[in-house]
Amino acid sequence: MQSLKSRLERGPAVLAPLVLNPLMAKLAAAAGFPALYLGGGASGYANCFLEANLTLTEMCEQAIQIRAATALPLILDAAGGWGDPMHMHRTVATAEAAGFAAIEIEDQYLPKRAHHHIGLEHMIEKELMAAKVREAVAVRRSPEFLIIARSNAVRASDMDDALTRAEAYKKAGADILLLSPRNADEARLIAERLPPPLMFLGAGGLRRLGLSVDEMAALGYRLLVDAQTPLLAAYKAWKACYAALAGGLDDPSIEPQAIQDEIHETIGLDRLLQVERQTVESGR
Numbered sequence: 390m391q392s393l394k395s396r397l398e399r400g401p402a403v404l405a406p407l408v409l410n411p412l413m414a415k416l417a418a419a420a421g422f423p424a425l426y427l428g429g430g431a432s433g434y435a436n437c438f439l440e441a442n443l444t445l446t447e448m449c450e451q452a453i454q455i456r457a458a459t460a461l462p463l464i465l466d467a468a469g470g471w472g473d474p475m476h477m478h479r480t481v482a483t484a485e486a487a488g489f490a491a492i493e494i495e496d497q498y499l500p501k502r503a504h505h506h507i508g509l510e511h512m513i514e515k516e517l518m519a520a521k522v523r524e525a526v527a528v529r530r531s532p533e534f535l536i537i538a539r540s541n542a543v544r545a546s547d548m549d550d551a552l553t554r555a556e557a558y559k560k561a562g563a564d565i566l567l568l569s570p571r572n573a574d575e576a577r578l579i580a581e582r583l584p585p586p587l588m589f590l591g592a593g594g595l596r597r598l599g600l601s602v603d604e605m606a607a608l609g610y611r612l613l614v615d616a617q618t619p620l621l622a623a624y625k626a627w628k629a630c631y632a633a634l635a636g637g638l639d640d641p642s643i644e645p646q647a648i649q650d651e652i653h654e655t656i657g658l659d660r661l662l663q664v665e666r667q668t669v670e671s672g673r
Contacts, residue, residue, distance in 0.1 A: 393462035411458035449487035462490035491535035510545030526562035538563035585609030592617035
């Protein structure tokens with residue numbers, strides 16, 4: 390299987406959806422995605438807390454479960470990287486050991502605050518973030534492991550600050566730069582100033598920008614991530630299901646046996662049964 394780095398260098402733009410567990414990862418792989426994204430914001434919501442409450446080991450433990458289900462490259466949303474430049478040595482080493490293909494680190498204060506979720510960003514100095522990027526690059530064991538440097542300065546400060554920060558992070562060795570354009574004009578401006586590969590991250594895909602995948606790729610956005618939509622869709626479905634079940638333990642929108650059969654196929658039940666037929670259940 391091609392590494393994420395090879396895909397970004399040679400192939401079309403890489404689309405990576407949010408996954409939170411092995412079953413989601415299997416479904417995303419079956420849909421044809423070439424890479425996956427373990428998002429911090431969605432992981433926080435799924436645990437009824439926030440990204441700010443997550444730990445490095447929690448995210449890596451989840452990665453091991455996901456990587457056991459699929460070999461697709463998995464990207465880690467590491468928020469602020471769980472520390473200062475010195476801490477990058479353990480953060481990156483642990484993320485690599487867990488099987489991640491890339492780590493996304495942003496220039497946010499630590500500990501991260503809940504106000505991030507309502508648009509109030511607390512950014513560290515660009516020099517400190519650049520030092521974190523340099524240490525992340527220095528400590529990685531494989532050049533295939535990608536360092537993504539993220540800044541939310543487009544909305545937290547201004548475009549000039551965002552671009553200046555991104556240039557400093559690229560100079561420090563970041564493989565991929567992630568800013569957050571709010572419209573097509575900002576996406577084009579970022580692409581004019583910064584070298585590819587660029588990353589785009591947003592809920593709802595590219596709809597809010599009004600640009601297609603091909604148009605984004607032509608601008609240099611090689612990695613396109615939707616970090617929320619699968620969780621939002623699941624939340625809506627779960628809520629409707631529980632409401633229906635509460636009315637009498639029946640959800641008319643679901644055909645239980647048919648869907649259970651699909652789940653069995655997705656997880657490979659027949660293959661596991663065959664192993665038992667040939668070994669511990671061979672006489673039955």
